[in-house]
Amino acid sequence: MSTISNNLHIYNSLNGQKEKFEPIHKDKVGIYVCGPTLYSEPHMGNMRTFINFDLIYRYLLKLGYQVKYVRNITDAGHITNSAGEDVDSIGKVAKLEQVQSLEIVYKYNVKFQELQRIYNMLPPSIEPTATGHIQEQIEIIEKIIENGLAYEVNGSVYFDVRAYGEKFEYGILSGRKVDELAEETRTLNAQDEKRFFADFALWKKANPDDMQIWRSPWGDGNPGWHIECTAMSTKYLGNHFDIHGGGMDLKFPHHEDEIAQNCGALGCNPAKYWMHANMLNVNGQKMSKSFNNYFLPKEIIEGTTNVFEKPYPANVLRFCMMQAHYRSTLDLSSDSLNAAEKGFDRLSEAISKLDKLPIADSSSLDVKALVNSYYNAMDDDFNAPMLQAQLFESVKYINSISDGNATITVDDLSLLTTEMHSFVYDVLGLEMSSQQDDSKLDGVMDLVLNLRQQARTNKDWTTSDQIRDGLATVGIVVKDGKDGTSWK
Numbered sequence: 014m015s016t017i018s019n020n021l022h023i024y025n026s027l028n029g030q031k032e033k034f035e036p037i038h039k040d041k042v043g044i045y046v047c048g049p050t051l052y053s054e055p056h057m058g059n060m061r062t063f064i065n066f067d068l069i070y071r072y073l074l075k076l077g078y079q080v081k082y083v084r085n086i087t088d089a090g091h092i093t094n095s096a097g098e099d100v101d102s103i104g105k106v107a108k109l110e111q112v113q114s115l116e117i118v119y120k121y122n123v124k125f126q127e128l129q130r131i132y133n134m135l136p137p138s139i140e141p142t143a144t145g146h147i148q149e150q151i152e153i154i155e156k157i158i159e160n161g162l163a164y165e166v167n168g169s170v171y172f173d174v175r176a177y178g179e180k181f182e183y184g185i186l187s188g189r190k191v192d193e194l195a196e197e198t199r200t201l202n203a204q205d206e207k208r209f210f211a212d213f214a215l216w217k218k219a220n221p222d223d224m225q226i227w228r229s230p231w232g233d234g235n236p237g238w239h240i241e242c243t244a245m246s247t248k249y250l251g252n253h254f255d256i257h258g259g260g261m262d263l264k265f266p267h268h269e270d271e272i273a274q275n276c277g278a279l280g281c282n283p284a285k286y287w288m289h290a291n292m293l294n295v296n297g298q299k300m301s302k303s304f305n306n307y308f309l310p311k312e313i314i315e316g317t318t319n320v321f322e323k324p325y326p327a328n329v330l331r332f333c334m335m336q337a338h339y340r341s342t343l344d345l346s347s348d349s350l351n352a353a354e355k356g357f358d359r360l361s362e363a364i365s366k367l368d369k370l371p372i373a374d375s376s377s378l379d380v381k382a383l384v385n386s387y388y389n390a391m392d393d394d395f396n397a398p399m400l401q402a403q404l405f406e407s408v409k410y411i412n413s414i415s416d417g418n419a420t421i422t423v424d425d426l427s428l429l430t431t432e433m434h435s436f437v438y439d440v441l442g443l444e445m446s447s448q449q450d451d452s453k454l455d456g457v458m459d460l461v462l463n464l465r466q467q468a469r470t471n472k473d474w475t476t477s478d479q480i481r482d483g484l485a486t487v488g489i490v491v492k493d494g495k496d497g498t499s500w501k
Contacts, residue, residue, distance in 0.1 A: 017077040020392040023256075024340060026264065026287040027186055031394055036255050037285060042078045043254035044070065045246040045284070047263055048140070050087040051121040052102040057345070058293040058300055060132065060310045062260040064331060064442075065290040065339040067134040069258070071440050072391050083249045084137040085242060086125075088118040089144045089225050089235065101235065104224040114224045118144075128310050131327050133442045141245045143236065147227050149244035150236045154215045156278035163277070166206040168218030168232035172273060174211040181276045183211075186287060187265035213270055215240050239270040246283055247275065257284035261291050294344040295320060325350050328443055332357045335397035335441060356405070361445050362501065363408040364437065366415050367430045373420035378410050380425035384432045391440065400436065407433055462491070462498055 021034040036042050046066045049055050055063070066084075073080045088103065107114045129136065143150075154170055157163040162177050163170055174183055174191060184190050191211050214237040219226045226233050246254065252275070259268060268287065275283040292299065295306040308318040316324030325333075333353035337343040383406065390399035407429065413419035421429070437443050461480060468476040481491045484500070491500050 024394045042080045043250035044256040046084045047259035048084040051118045052106045061293045062290040082137040083139045086142045143241040150240045170216040171212040187269045243274040252279045258288040261289045290339045329354045363411045376421045376425045377419045
């Protein structure tokens, strides 16, 4: 099972179809994902995107590919907000808090790195910053100007969309046509500087109150939002690499403009496969402060949201997120999280039984076919919900063996144990840490359960129930059975 699969298919946003994955360089994969913008803490929708691409990264590693995973950090540049204006979001927050931009960037980078650890995300191979690659951005802009696809006005540089359209197709990713965009365009800052309404900034002349300013051939200023990803992706992965990913909300204009910049400077689309993760809803509605259903990734773990009545562990959140395909909308609700919590417990309990199963001379189930179903699920555009379904088929089998209603050979048990561990821990990225935690609690729990048993022997049912209910409030479930009392 260690050889690289030749069955992986990926949905390519570039043509709206699933395609067989064939990397540009044999056995090597280059993937670039748009990372966080450090003017606030990522919300749960952002985290869903990063967790989904962590899953994709993990499975590519599982298949044996040598993966270079680049995910940038936006710590500079102007971002187009919903009002259609060019806004330096980092500088805006820094002014409100009366600190330097670097303090804002550092503050939220620390929070983001902490969230990566909490949600068990593998660190990328490279995590470049926009401010660390100003020179590369300038050089890309110079190439676009040399190729006649950008122009300078009053210290700012704009991408020439009409000139680009004579050589390439603008809208190839998003399907948007330039003529249709005219109806959507509001009056923007410095609109009168542009030759055409759809032209976008590659470099913006500095304003007197800008908190981040760099020198350039066109004067002091700031890079545009899109140019940083073009500069960093091509620097670390080459002019044409395998996968470019991000949230669905980035398809236009960000990713569309990345393609235009790459073609304008280097003559080719930067990525062979474009992948987009879908949005997150909460209780059936888009997550928004106006709907009073907005929360941060740590708040749901700490139980401090105004949306859910109790906290949920990061493992349960991650498990719940992977019950929806990355291209599908995910609806977080108390019902979905409670169901995920129960499912996670079932999976954990089954895995803990693997090393205790009795061995037989034959297996009552085709274990190789069961394990192949894990790969078949993930080979189908990283179908994590289908993988979970197949894992729960394995849970049924494990429980049936444990109850004496099914059999398994030593070789099949070894295969099942190895692959279940690999797909649960290494691919889904779940942490079944209960056994380690249990070992620390064994002595304490032995004492507590002995005290409870004494209460039951004395028919002190009130004390017995108080101990059981008190343990339940901190996540320890006590079960009374014919073989005695157990806990988890």
